[in-house]
Amino acid sequence: xxxxxxxxxxxxxxxxxxxxxxxxNAVNKKVLTLAYMNKESLGITLERELTCxxxxxxxxxxxxxxxxxxxxxxxxxxxxxxxxxxxxxxEPDGPACHLGTESCFSFPLGESEExxxxxxxxxxxxxEGRKTExxxxxxxxxxxxxxxxxxxxxxxxxxxxxxxxxxxxxxxETVYEISDLVYHLMVLMIEAGISLEDIHxxxxxxxxxxxxxxxxxxxx
Numbered sequence: 001x002x003x004x005x006x007x008x009x010x011x012x013x014x015x016x017x018x019x020x021x022x023x024x025n026a027v028n029k030k031v032l033t034l035a036y037m038n039k040e041s042l043g044i045t046l047e048r049e050l051t052c053x054x055x056x057x058x059x060x061x062x063x064x065x066x067x068x069x070x071x072x073x074x075x076x077x078x079x080x081x082x083x084x085x086x087x088x089x090x091e092p093d094g095p096a097c098h099l100g101t102e103s104c105f106s107f108p109l110g111e112s113e114e115x116x117x118x119x120x121x122x123x124x125x126x127x128e129g130r131k132t133e134x135x136x137x138x139x140x141x142x143x144x145x146x147x148x149x150x151x152x153x154x155x156x157x158x159x160x161x162x163x164x165x166x167x168x169x170x171x172x173e174t175v176y177e178i179s180d181l182v183y184h185l186m187v188l189m190i191e192a193g194i195s196l197e198d199i200h201x202x203x204x205x206x207x208x209x210x211x212x213x214x215x216x217x218x219x220x
Contacts, residue, residue: 002046002074012084013038018054019086023096025103026075026089027200028121032096033104035064037086049074051090070094120186120196127183128190143187151191154184 013019018036025032035053037045041061044052048063051072055062065071072090079086097104111117130140143151158181165173189195 002049002077004046008039008042010083011042011079011086012082014084018056019084021051021053021086021088023051023072023088023090026091027197028119030103030121031105032072032090032092032102035062042086045074045077045088051088064096065093068094070096072096123183124186124190124196127186131190140187143184144191148191151184151188155181155188158184 011019017038019038019042021035021037023032023035024030035051036056037052038054041052041054044050044061044063051064051074053062053064054060071093072088073093075089075091077086077088092102095102097106099106127140130138131144134141134145143154158177161177162174162181165177189199
């Protein structure tokens, strides 16, 4: 059960008793859907740590994934400054959209020609594309063609470069070399069939363990 940090009566529900809830994937930070909660569905969400909404079309409570199996496990809930909207961070079991897509927001309206969105997920997808659809002249494709030994060699070389830059106290060079290392690690991940979600889950499990260890030390 999630315990609210403030009295939920402070939330501002509209004239229909609803408050918008923006659901976001806690792993890749992608916006999954916009739904609405009333006090009852919010209470269920807090109690079960699963998203529950009020369906405006069916006029009934709607536990996300109850029938499809695509449950959304709640990580956190945050209200905005006016307390009239919520952001719900979740770890989803499957697609959020009834169309079977990860997110309900899947129809781009436009994109700036000067500014481009960057994400590690996007970079992973690009790297994977260089493996599945080889591009002539691509360094990434070259690494995949050379195979695991070549990729591992590059990872080792980049580790050394990071150490040298950090030891020299050169911040800019260290950032540059870490970026190179991260890129080559991502190539290795694709080659080994490892996803960013796999790493996220592993680190999250270690965080929980570390938290428990700290609690045990404090109680001794």
